[in-house]
Amino acid sequence: MAIKFSPVDTKERTKVFFESGDSIRVWSKILEKGKTRLQAFEGLVLSRKHGQEAGATFTVRRVASGVGVERIFPLYSPNIDKIELVKKSKTRKSKLYYVREKAAKEIRRKMKQTRVVVNKDGVSVVKESVPEPEVAG
Structure with a gap:
């Protein structure tokens, strides 16, 4: 589910398929010792800002080694090679800044998890599952 971007083709980048709440993997080009x-x-x-x-x-x-790390990527940057959608989630807010103060368990509880399943026929079916509320015992 990866779209390969080229630095020139901005029309491909207007068809961005992720929203806030989704888990994605961004492949960016890094220059080290003369090699990319x-x-x-x-x-x-x-969050996503400024639309298209x-x-x-x-x-x-x-969260890396217990420390939260945030990166802001320009959508039309030539340094972005591709963006992969890892997991799709449905949220009620477009800006999830409250996530910074919450624990990971609370965040997972709030989001509806969606899973894309591909049948033998090549038809993709979206299944939604809402996590069950935890009961304090």
């Missing part, structure tokens, strides 16, 4: 390599940054999309404009950005957050 790809580096993946996987995390939760907190030239200055459109999206914020991705992940």
Whole structure:
């Protein structure tokens, strides 16, 4: 489910398929010692700003070694090689800034998990599952 982007083709980038609440993997080009390599940054999309404009950005957050790390990516950056959708979630808010203060267990409880299943015929079916509320015992 990855769309390969080229720095010139901006029409492909207008067909962005992720929203806030989704888990994505962003492959960005890094220049090290004269060589270009790809580096993946996987995390939760907190927000998307400015729609399809030239200055459109999206914020991705992940927790690495117990420390929250956020990166803001320009949508039309030539340094982005591709974006992969890891997991789709349905949220009620478009900006998930409250996630910064919450624990991971509380966040998972709030989002509806959706799973894309591909049948033998090649037809994709979207299944939604709402996590059951936890009961304090």
